[in-house]
Amino acid sequence: MDVLTLGNAMVDVLAMVSDEELARLGLEKNVWGLLDADEAERLYSAMPAGVEVSGGSAANTAIGVASLGGTSQYIGKVRNDQLGDVFVHDLRSTGVAYDTSVTTDGPPTGRCLIFVTPDAHRTMRPFLGAAHELTPDDVHEDAVAGADVTYAEGFWDAPCARDAFRKALRIAHSAGRKAALSLSDVVCVNNFRDDFLAVLEAGEIDVLFGNEAELLALFPDVGLDAAVGRVRDLCPIAVVTRGEHGSIVVAAGETHEVAVAPVGEVVDTTGAGDLYAAGFLYGLTHGETLARCGELGSLCAAEVISHVGARPQRRLSELVASS
C-alpha cells in the first residue's frame, strides 16, 4: 500500500453564490466552520441548488493517489444511507481500498455545504454526522504498518476520530513508515495548535502539509521565514502551498520552489490542497525527487480547480503522462 489516509467522510454539496448572497447567508468568506444537525438543516434550506460530489479532505487525497495509479486505502465513517452509498461507491470504484464499518443508526452520513464565489474561492460549512463515530478501533495496526505513508487531515473536531488519527500516525512513525499530517485550515490550527505542536515536537510527523496562513497560525509569534525555519527543524519534510504563487518544499538541507501548473479557467478551488497532497505523496512513494513530488502536486491541484468539486474528473495518470 502506497498511502493510507484518515479523515472525516463527507459528501460535498457545492453551490455557486455571489459575494452578496454569501453575506446574506451570514457567512464570512473563506472561513471554515462546523455545523450541528439543526444548523446544517437551516443553512441547506437557505442554500441555492447544488451539486453533490463525494468529498472529505483525506478521502480526496486517497482518490488522487489511486487516480495517479498508486495504491491507497481510506479510513473514515459513513452511515448506511444513500449519501453513504455514494461515498463508498466513489471510493471503491476509483480503486481505493475501504473497509471501515458503516453505522446503521445515529446521525446520517456527513456532508459539507460549500459556497463557491465567482473568484473560485470556497467557504465551507461541514456537518460531521456519522464521521463523528470513527474510533481508534477502526484503525487496524497491520493496515497502517503496511502503508508507506499514513496521512491524516487536520480536522480533529470529533474527539474519538482525533484519537483514531493520532493512533494511526503513531503506529506509522513507530513502524518506520512515514506519518503525514495536513494542517487543513486556519481554524483547525487555531483550535488544535497544541495538539499539532505536540505531535510535531514529539518527532512523530515525517511530512507536514500546510498553506502559508496555516503555518503562520501555527507559529503566531513569528513571520513566514521563521515559521518555515521552525517546521524545517520539527519534521523531515514540510510542504507550504501558496495558492497561485506555487509551493515550497522544505527538507533538512533543501528548499525547492515549485511553480503552479498551467490551468485554463479556475472554477472552484475546493480540493486544491487535498489533490496537491495526493500528487506529492504519489511521487514520494514512487522514488521521485522532492522537487518532482511538488510538481506532481501542482499538476493534480490544477486539474481539480478547473471544475466544480474536489475529486478529479479525469484520470490523473493520463494527465501526468501527457504533461
Added chain:
Amino acid sequence: MDVLTLGNAMVDVLAMVSDEELARLGLEKNVWGLLDADEAERLYSAMPAGVEVSGGSAANTAIGVASLGGTSQYIGKVRNDQLGDVFVHDLRSTGVAYDTSVTTDGPPTGRCLIFVTPDAHRTMRPFLGAAHELTPDDVHEDAVAGADVTYAEGFWDAPCARDAFRKALRIAHSAGRKAALSLSDVVCVNNFRDDFLAVLEAGEIDVLFGNEAELLALFPDVGLDAAVGRVRDLCPIAVVTRGEHGSIVVAAGETHEVAVAPVGEVVDTTGAGDLYAAGFLYGLTHGETLARCGELGSLCAAEVISHVGARPQRRLSELVASS
C-alpha cells in the same frame, strides 16, 4: 404561472468514461434505456466515481425557466429519502413551485446513471424508482389551467405517470392555454409513437419539441423535409433542434433557422434539449418573437453543455442580460 412542467423526478449520477469503458460496460453510446432496481444496482457498482446533480428532463426545464426570471411549477414524484430531499431542495431553492406529495415507502427516489464520453455525448440509463408512483390525482386542474404553458416530457414509460402527463396536456389545451410536448428521445418515440401521434392528431399539442432523429422516428416513412411538413400541419409551433447545427422553429406560415450560441469547451451535452425548451418557453410566455424564443433556447443550452450536469451553474437571467 408561466410554465408548468411534468416528468419523471430523478437525481442524475454522471461519470466521465472513455468509449472503451462504455463498451466494456455493455452500453451502446447515446442509446437510452430503462433499468429496473437490480440492473441499476449492478450498473452503478460497475460505474466509475460520479457527480450527483438533480435532473429529470422536465424538472431541468422548470429550473431553467425560473433561472431566467420566469415563474414555473413542477409535478413529479420522489420519495422521502436523502436524494429526494436533494431533488426538492434544488427545485424550491431555484424558485420552482413544487407541491407533489412525496412517497414514504416503496422504491427510492429515481436516479439516472449518465455516462459522459470525451466527445461530450451522454449515454443515459434511468431507474424510475418513486417517479413511477405519479398518478393523475397529482395533477390539479386549477394549477394546470393557471399556467400559460404546460410542458410534459416524452418519457411515458410509467403507465400512471403517462396518464398524469396526458391529463395535464388535455386540461391545458382545453383551457385555452398552450400544451407543449417533448419527444425526449428516439427510444421514447419508438415506444410511444402511437400515443404521441394520437395527441398530435387530436390537435391537443400546441408546441412540440424534438430533435431531427426523434422527428424522423416519429414519421419513419419520410425524410426530414416531409417530417417537418407534417408537424407543421399537426401543431401550431414545432421546434426541431439540430445539435451543433442550431435549430429550426416551424409555425403555420413561418420557418426560422436559429444558430447555436457560442460556447467554449463542450463538456457534457446532458440537459441541452431541456434547457433549450426552458429558454424557448420563457420567451414564448414573455411576448418574444418565435425567432427570439429560439435564440433564448440556444443561449440556455450553451450554458448547460459547458459543464457537467443538466442544471445551469449560473443565473440564466444574467447570462441573457450580458449576451
